[in-house]
Amino acid sequence: MGDPATTTFALDTRPLGATGLSVSLRRWRAWLGAPAATPAYDPATLADLRIRFHQTRVHDALLHHHEGFSAVRAGKPTGGEGGVTLILVRRGSAELQVGRDTHAVPAGSFAIRRLDRPASFTNGPHTAGLSITLPGAGLVPVLGDRVAHGPADTAEMRLLTAYANLLRRTAPDLSPPGARAARDALVELAAAVIRGAVGPADPRTAPALVQAAKELMAARLADRDLGPATLARELHVSTRTLQRAFAAGGESVAACIRDHRLGRARQDLVDAAGRLSVAEIAARWRFADGGHFSRAFKRRYGTTPTGYVADHTRAP
Missing domain, CATH: 1.10.10 (Arc Repressor Mutant, subunit A)
Structure with missing residues (x-):
């Protein structure tokens, strides 16, 4: 599992029978280490629980990428220390019941709520998305007592989900100080989502x-x-x-764009050999002309486009 500050847990209930499901849920609860952190599934849900998920713990933050194949209904006890959870629905639909209020979360939207309020949730079948649980110290003052809603395609949410996806891949390699820094960045980005604006000068949001x-x-x-x-x-x-x-x-932004385009052009030189000329590939990837493309290609790869094609053709 790696360092306790950066661990992962994955579960797919579809191939499990009743005994396997019970054992897996116990292991999940043990991994989380807090009984209140796991949902209390209702009996109908447990009778046909077909979900898979991947969780990543980053210090005291939790990233939960999930995909459901059956409908899920569960209660959520209050969480410790006043944390906050963000739910992003990419496909399907979800519904939150917080106190007397019902909050619909359709595909392409998110909701953020405090964990010190009891709640229940219902996911429709074939619902997939992301939830992020964070400490509340930096977020509850921004969120207040409300449940915040918004579209998933805002700039702030795109930043947060891009960073969450990055951490899913890299968190297991983080040192404890790195995990704390990553957690702090998640909190800052979540606060930006709540406020609806990204702090332009905050270096923690740069990655x-x-x-x-x-x-x-x-x-x-x-x-x-x-x-x-x-x-x-x-x-x-x-x-x-x-x-x-x-x-x-x-x-630099411009150099990154150029390098990405050169990479695509290099692939085209092989995949489209004989069908597209060097000039056509240069135009496809928005280089000013064939000469400009050839010079940039040689600086990047040490050979001209025609030389690259020749070398690739000769290679066994």
Whole structure:
């Protein structure tokens, strides 16, 4: 499992029988280490519980990527120390019952609530998403007594989910101080989601901002107007803020775009050999002309595009 500050737990209930399910749930509760942290499933849910999930503990934060195949209904006891949980629904639908109030969370939206209020939830069949449980010290003053709602495609939520996805891959390698720093960044990003704005000068949000920019960049490499200003506008930050975030990691936005495009072009040189000329590939990935593309390609890979194709053709 690794360092106690950065551990993971995965479960897929679909191949389990009643005995296997009971044992797995006990192991999950033992891993969490707090009885109040696990849902109290109702009997109908337990009779046909088909879910799979992957949990990552980062210091005292918990990331829960889940996918359900059956409907799920459960109660949530109050959590210790006044924590906060964020629920993001990517597919399907969820419903929260907090006190007398019912909160619908359809696909493409999120809700944030305090854990010191008893609640229950219902997930429809084929519901998938992400939940993040965080300490409440930095978030309860921002959230107050409300349940906050919003769309999943805001810049703030994109930053938070990009960082959560990054931590799912990298958290097991973090040292305890690194895990605490990652937890602090999650709290800052969640506070930004609640406020509806990202603090532009906070260095703890820079890795998440860079990750979100790279994901957006990869999806729009063929766009003619892709550049630092376009990415910054889409992420609701200033161009200067985006450039500073990249500079903190020793990169530049423009160079990152160019390198991504060169990588795609290099793949095209092989995959589309004989069907696309060098000039056509250069135009496809928005280089000014074949000469500009060839010079950039040689600086990056040490050979010209035609030389790369020749070397690849000769290779066994």
